[in-house]
Amino acid sequence: MKQTKTYLIYLLCSLSFFACTTRPVMPPQDSDPLAVLPSTDDFYLLARPSVHPELSYELLKDILPVDSSEIYPALERTHNTVISARFGKPLEFSGMMEGEYPAFFVRRSLKKSPGWSKNEEKTYKGPDGILADTIYKNTLLAASADPRLHVLQSALMKFPEDNSVLSAEDREWWESGNAALLFYLPDLAVFPMPEGLPVVPEGSSLLISMIPADDGRYSLNGEFRFAEAGSTRFWALGLRIFLAGRLGLSESEEERLAMSELNLKIDGATIILDNWNMTAPGWGHFLSTFNAQ
Incomplete structure (x- = not known):
């Protein structure tokens, strides 16, 4: 009988302890x-x-x-x-x-x-x-x-059932596992670019992905998606000038090499930037100096 009472007291103490302890919260597994x-x-x-x-x-x-x-x-x-x-x-x-x-x-x-x-x-x-x-x-x-x-x-x-900000095609691309990183800007007008470029048409966006390369570097692929094609040539010129100044005149040998390799072309209302290759530390340095501007 004494052992039974001791066991019950121990059990009640244990239950009281766990009842007062905050358990880790488990968010929904299928939430977006x-x-x-x-x-x-x-x-x-x-x-x-x-x-x-x-x-x-x-x-x-x-x-x-x-x-x-x-x-x-x-x-x-x-x-x-x-x-x-x-x-x-x-x-x-x-x-x-x-x-x-x-x-x-x-x-x-x-x-x-x-x-x-x-x-x-x-x-x-x-x-x-x-x-x-x-x-x-x-x-x-x-x-x-x-x-x-x-x-x-x-x-x-409580996750709402709104659609994701990504389109079905872009989400499928991300979920394929090819990209190490995906950057999406729904409103291109807020992107910090040099002054003097044309006004961004409403509905324009930017999608960038980084793809791992065999040599250990990461290749940036970007799409400046304009709602209309009228301003793409001016924007392409502005991007070329910006990249030539930022990378071509950089003190970093890696950034200068990246400038010599990258491609920039126009496809309808989209400016495509690809083959911009740098190592992870190189990307870290570029982004830190970009943010400091």
Whole structure:
């Protein structure tokens, strides 16, 4: 009888402990984060960190500044990353990393990274007010401010059935697995380009993908999709001038070589940019200097 009472007390204590412990939240497995990210003024970035961790790190390090010694284990366990962001300083963004416990490893990284502090239970605040929510079991959430983070947190509980911002054709291309990264800008008018170019027709967009090459580099393929063909030649000229100045006169030998290899052509209302080849660190350097402009 005494043993039975002892067992019952132990059982009740155990149940009480687990009842008071926050369990990891499991978001829906078939949810589409692209359907809930905030605005068509944003650009969208999709990546496969577990397959391409070095490229993913180079592209994400300026968005989520964390200790590099700990972030690679998180990237290697992250199968999909979706980021929605708006050009500007500071960068406004929302991000989701989905995989096998990525939040646990990011949390370890945040504890070692300067400028980060615990904001509330398993939520951390970093430089410029960046927030990272590490409570979910297989998902990490990050955002530049509270409103964006709240959108993601509520979406995990109840995803709407809106169509994705990507077309069926573009989504099929991404899901084929050929690209290491996909960048989509629904409104080309917000893309930061040199002054003097014609007004962008409403309904124009930009799609960029990065394809892994056999030599370890990544090849950028871009499509500037204009709603009408009238301004494509002027835009193509502006892009050539910009790239010649940015890459052709660069101090980086890799960037100068990239300028000699890339192709730019017009196909109807679309400007196609392809064969722009650089290593992951090369892309990281290019993007960091581009953002600094």
